[in-house]
Amino acid sequence: MQVSVVIPTYNSAAFVERALLSVVSQTEGLSHEILLVDDCSDDREALSRLVQRYEAVRLIEKPARSNAAVSRNRGLEESRGAFVFFLDSDDALAPGALKRRMAMHRDSGAGVIFGNYLARLADASRLSASRLPAYRGGDMRHYLFVERGDVRSSTLSLCKAFWQGTRFDDATRKHQDWVFAIRAFHQGERLLFDPQPTAVMDVTRQGRMSSSANLDASRYVVKRYLCQDHHRNAFSRRQWLSSLSRRDLTACRFQVEIFTPGNWRERRDLALFRLASHPVLIGAASALLMLALRLRRLGSRSGAMQR
Structure with missing residues (x-):
């Protein structure tokens, strides 16, 4: 199989179909799978009915609620594709992202690629392009915090042929994408920055996993990764x-x-x-x-x- 797209879900049945359609619309000629990894949602029945409408979608139900990092790792473990993309349930892939990123991985030998995205603004009709500084190597913490770069999970893709095995930290409940990037740097991954937007992100919807201030989670990240x-x-x-x-x-x-x-x-x-x-x-x-x-x-x- 060529492509796996991992989408963590939690009470997402009402809006996750936009994410699914954004993937399906660009899979012509690609063998693919979409893994919905559900974190013990209250709307599992509605999510199950939605999944039945899509042949390539698999629903993975976790036995106990945890967090999106655990969900992404579970999806990665069960993925069968040579390339793995991560997408949040309230985001969408930008048109043409799959094949363009696959080519970037092949041409560069990069195991992990991240980059720019499009932000959906409050009126939902306008998109604003992120203008992140390009990552040119070096300590990922310097890029994130001194250069004020960013890594968003919905822009992450992996190529298993080059991937060095970096996983999300199951213990992180906040800043999970930043921590993944820091771990990838220390794992010796070849990291590449993609200047083209790969995802359309809904930055206005209330209840995004990363939006609530969780100081215990922040303390863990500071103590573990910012020495x-x-x-x-x-x-x-x-x-x-x-x-x-x-x-x-x-x-x-x-x-x-x-x-x-x-x-x-x-x-x-x-x-x-x-x-x-x-x-x-x-x-x-x-x-x-x-x-x-x-x-x-x-x-x-x-x-x-x-x-």
């Missing part, structure tokens, strides 16, 4: 801005807690983090941050129009 201060500080900066935009006081305090200043600039940053994370000031600080982001986006659009 050096400069990586931990870069992670803290990135996550603090996200926490501030949500006015999540507890998450902001956690980012302050893990930040270890080593020079005057970092001491200045820590003082700013602490001030903006004060219960009395967090609302105003969040509003100023959102205003600054809007102005920057408007500036970017204006510059693009002038060019």
